Amino acid sequence: MRSLSSLCRSSWLSRTRREAPHSILFSKTLCTDNSDGVQSSRIKIFDRHFRRKQLDRAAWLMRSKDSFVDTVAENLLDRLEDCKKTFPTALCLGGSLEAVRRLLRGRGAIERLIMMSTSHDMVKLCRDAEHGIQSENIETSFMVGDEEFLPVKESSLDLVISCLGLHWTNDLPGAMIQSRLALKPDGLFLAAILGGETLKELRIACTVAQMEREGGISPRISPLAQVRDAGNLLTRAGFSLPGVDVDEFVVRYPSALDLVEHLRAMGETNALLQRNTILKRETALATAAIYDSMFAAEDGTIPATFQVIYMTGWRDHPSQQRAKRRGSATVSFQDIHKQFGSES
Template sequence: MRAVSLWLRRKHQLPLALAFRRFSTSNSKVKIFDRELKRTQRDRAAWLTPSHDPLLHTVAQNLLDRLQDCKKTFPTALCLGGSLQPITRSLSAPPGGVEKLIVMDASYDMLQACKNAHHNATVETHFLVADEEFLPIKESSVDLVVSCLGLHWTNDLPGAMIQSRLALKPDGLFLAAILGGETLKELRIACTLAQMEREGGISPRVSPLAQVRDAGNLLTRAGFTLPGVDVDEYVVKYESALELIEHLRAMGETNALYQMNNILKRDTALATAAIYDSMFSAEDGTVPATFQVIYMTGWREHPSQQKAKRRGSATISFNDIQKQFGSQN
């Protein structure tokens, strides 16, 4: 478990070329999240997010660290929504092996902010306004797809991952970080107790998120080979629950459920903050918030990749192994 301090505000701007295209939002049959509301939230977050947020930076760096284990390079990369600036900043920095970078988001304002923050990058960069649920990317056209804290807002996560796989060239790599089910567990508890106390019932205030046990199945279902999943938990300390809410707004991570009561009563909000403080406050007066991040890696199939041996092809049995090691005791 890692402790991450609150974000620091620092201006850091670098320009890049801009090539915008507009696409309509996806017409997914599954309606869990309001994609138009999420786009609006990301428009707002574009002006609230500081240039360096320690939580977003840490998650982005831990995700891209997985590239260090790869011996191959990825000339053409696609960055999907979520935490764009830390990812594009790292992929644009030499010597990363990336020659062409496509940055995609449903929010025009978020892309504009990302463009304004990267003026000195040497990588050919294109910015694309589009929805992760409907990728306007030619099949087998990119070597790397990276999504940092964005895909957990898609209505059809397996479908979005399948489209990412199809966009990859054979032996292309998919890297993604999504928030897991233990994220904001403190806020969930406080909000539930406050609603039961003040309103006599519960309405969803924190979005449903994928569980760790589901991540491997998602990769397999999407058709990726050599799937890999691991999890980190980051604990961020805030001065109050209200400061946590402001941080969530700045990250574009506030609730976007398709069916929810948009009006949160003032007394319920104040009760939530009071319960949060009384149940979880530390000795120094701060309150913690847990962010569980699930990291996923997968490859598009290629003949050069390692494959599992066919059933029955083993040349030694488990009984023989047991006898061999047992005889040494």
């Protein structure tokens, strides 16, 4: 978040230098949140309305099988197999709905699945794809909803799963708290979000190209959560037994344009509130050229890093293991060490 604000500030500075009286007005027009004063008390980073449109577009652009998304979804669902518990009622949030549904294959013994996305087209796409996967006995229902305003009754779900969607929420702790409240006691929250290392090459290339061609920079890539934040987020949202782990994928593309194409198909393109709505052709080409010259491999392909943070948390339940009260131990660690620690 700090990096975003510094980015914004520098773009402002660069603008004020050239067109002093209009600069503030101009940046105001980039914000679309002045229409509703309802949420003004919160920090808004992302344009949720625009994000919705992007998901609508992504629903049309989406490839039938996206190996990156499929790997993440597969990895996330794999965690269900580690639990002895079954999850009769599950809610699948945001992001890559279709991949989660397709790859579920009866894991977690889900009986009732609710698919939710902010994009109507995305939900419809999933519903149409449903006919292909009728073999499983999962009663699937669909709704359009916002992760920040989860329309789900308290203590009604056994599982909340979110694959690559929550990094677009303005209020991630809030969204997670709402998910926790929607869970039954001992319910599981599983989420995959993109982490701060994601697209670092593109971040660098964009910055260099913009500096070179436009003499200033504007935020092109969202601020993303760091790994250390993820654990704090889980604890802050009140989940017990929090678990965080990280995967880094390097995807190779023929050129930077293919990378952007892929991002578009995933609905992961810039949806920052303060985004610059104008992208000059020259700057775009310069970005691609810089990307190529700085990072290209010998075979001419360019790498793009995706860092995925997986978060696991449970809603409190008396049956869960927990640390004992401080000072309640009856055996000293030294004795334990004497007994067992001789070989190490």
